[in-house]
Amino acid sequence: xxxxxxxxxxxxxxxxxxxxxxxxxxxQAGDAVDEKTGGKFSDQVDSAQDAAKDKLGDL
Numbered sequence: 001x002x003x004x005x006x007x008x009x010x011x012x013x014x015x016x017x018x019x020x021x022x023x024x025x026x027x028q029a030g031d032a033v034d035e036k037t038g039g040k041f042s043d044q045v046d047s048a049q050d051a052a053k054d055k056l057g058d059l
Contacts, residue, residue: 019056026052 030049034042
């Protein structure tokens with residue numbers, strides 16, 4: 001097993017154990033961006049949030 005495989009396995013375990021906290025952090029980050037941009041890019045921010053959550057689900 002290579003270094004990257006080992007790191008991926010560790011990250012997968014951490015992500016799985018803390019999925020709720022990670023999702024909350026993604027939501028908070030998106031909300032902060034929306035606030036700073038006045039909601040101007042809310043569609044793109046929502047898409048990015050969904051994509052990040054999907055990628056974390058793949059780990």
